[in-house]
Amino acid sequence: MTDGGLRERKKRETRLALSRATIRLALERGLDAVSVEDVAAEVGVSERTFRNYFASKAEAVVAAQVERGQRIGEVLRERPADEPLWDALVHAVVEQFEPATAGPDADRYGAALQRLLAEPAVQHEVFRAHATAQDDLTAAVADRTGTTADDLYPQVVAAVVSAGLGAAMARWTRDPGQSLGSLIRDVFDQIRAGLPDPR
Structure with missing residues (x-):
């Protein structure tokens, strides 16, 4: 796999991990009770990384x-x-x-x-x-x-x-x-x- 292909795969994996974490936390607490910071912490990335992928929690869901x-x-x-x-x-x-x-x-x-x-x-x-x-x-x-x-x-x-x-x-x-x-x-x-x- 090329470096570009590997980068794209990692980006896709991060995007999916953030989405799944948003869904999991929202199902547990309700969407309004979940912050972007909560989701980022769950995945082990920064809040800025979340914002790089999604404009909102709904989009992440x-x-x-x-x-x-x-x-x-x-x-x-x-x-x-x-x-x-x-x-x-x-x-x-x-x-x-x-x-x-x-x-x-x-x-x-x-x-x-x-x-x-x-x-x-x-x-x-x-x-x-x-x-x-x-x-x-x-x-x-x-x-x-x-x-x-x-x-x-x-x-x-x-x-x-x-x-x-x-x-x-x-x-x-x-x-x-x-x-x-x-x-x-x-x-x-x-x-x-x-x-x-x-x-």
């Missing part, structure tokens, strides 16, 4: 989501060219969320996460993250299918993936006792089947 969105596009581009698109998409999406498993305090975690995501500042950042992730995925789908990001097909696919992932995350947040990876697979199975009438 959503950074892991932004990272996952970017990784979905990257992984999709790395999948075998002859793999069916939806198989590749499911793999790329699930890979980013598979570690999310239920723990003994799953219900309490889910309730705290709902409160955190309901914060107006966090909701604004989530909206921005969704838009960015959808644009990134549109470009990745276009690359894979020989279309362009301006074409309708990759835009529709990215929008459907975004909506399906949003539905899975919303369900998991309400019931974190289940496997998020399994839930995402179930959502995508229904999408691939053409969303048949459940009756």
Whole structure:
């Protein structure tokens, strides 16, 4: 790995560490009760370092989501060219969320996460993250299918993936006792089947 690549990886790791620390502390104490100084101390960096990465705690909360969105596009581009698109998409999406498993305090975690995501500042950042992730995925789908990001097909696919992932995350947040990876697979199975009438 080149020095530039190593630097970028370290920056990415620091950014994610700050994001995870912000989320962990906010779930424990509430976002307003957590200071930037608290988060920086948790990660072992300066408050200035936090400010170099994020303009606000809300932006830090959503950074892991932004990272996952970017990784979905990257992984999709790395999948075998002859793999069916939806198989590749499911793999790329699930890979980013598979570690999310239920723990003994799953219900309490889910309730705290709902409160955190309901914060107006966090909701604004989530909206921005969704838009960015959808644009990134549109470009990745276009690359894979020989279309362009301006074409309708990759835009529709990215929008459907975004909506399906949003539905899975919303369900998991309400019931974190289940496997998020399994839930995402179930959502995508229904999408691939053409969303048949459940009756």
